[in-house]
Amino acid sequence: MITLVRRIAVVCALGAALAACGSPQTSRTGRPDPSASSKPTAAAPAEPASSRPPVLPPAAGGLTPVFSHGPRTGGKTVALTFDADMTADQGARAAAGEHFDNPELIATLRALKAPATVFMTGRWAEQYPDQARSIGGDPLFELANHSHSHYAFTADCYGLPAVSADRMRSDVEHAYEAFRKAGVEHAMPYFRFPGGCYDQxxxxxxxxxxxxxxxxxxxxxDAFATDADAVVRQVLDGVRPGSVVVMHCTRSAAPTTERVVRAVVPELRKRGYRLVKVSDLIGASTGRT
Incomplete structure (x- = not known):
């Protein structure tokens, strides 16, 4: 199993648009951008704390902490993130030829030497295990959890089916298990809620x-966008030091993203930004640089 804070082994065409969640309530910010259980195994031997991925400490009341951007001072850094979305019940569509992957996007990121964090559903990893293993094993990238089912973790989340509260944890664990079965050895202890929707x-x-x-x-x-130039402008207009940009790694639902990346990455560098991974921003936020 993968490495988490305590080395516990735990466990897309887009079904809907994405929006950011702004607080531990069901309120959301941003614009629309649109489960089976698995038991954890015994904990692996502890590794030195310095080699573990940085995470935020628990929030008040022991709740899961939420990270939305890195420090605004101390350098112009930005993290590009890509959601590899596929719901648990879209296998038939994939079998019929719909493409939920985007190998050209990954190839472009590699050609540009642009680091990125990919938030992947377990169902995506099951459909494309070779690609999941390749992304997860490439030091240019880091692979994180986007649930197994891509079902919502709240009600009324852009039309997504909802996972029940008693299955939320197992849905995340199931995704980590899918990564392990695909050959991903070091999935990150980061989770992105489907649709960006969460509550306490x-x-x-x-x-x-x-x-x-x-x-x-x-x-x-970029979700469902057909005008790549408009997406480029939206990204460049929104980026600030420490920003986390959300994009997608799903050809059928985000067909312009590869073209967007080819334009955005050189321009960000021209403006003095350094591309980093989410772990770098979290590390900077916690003093682990």
């Missing part, structure tokens, strides 16, 4: 896993 009940349900919930402060608008 969801944060409480995931607290035993020791993950940090990762949101964003820049909505790219």
């Amino acid at each position: 009940r969801a944060l409480r349900a995931l607290s035993p896993l020791g993950v940090t919930a990762v949101q964003w402060d820049v909505v790219s608008g």
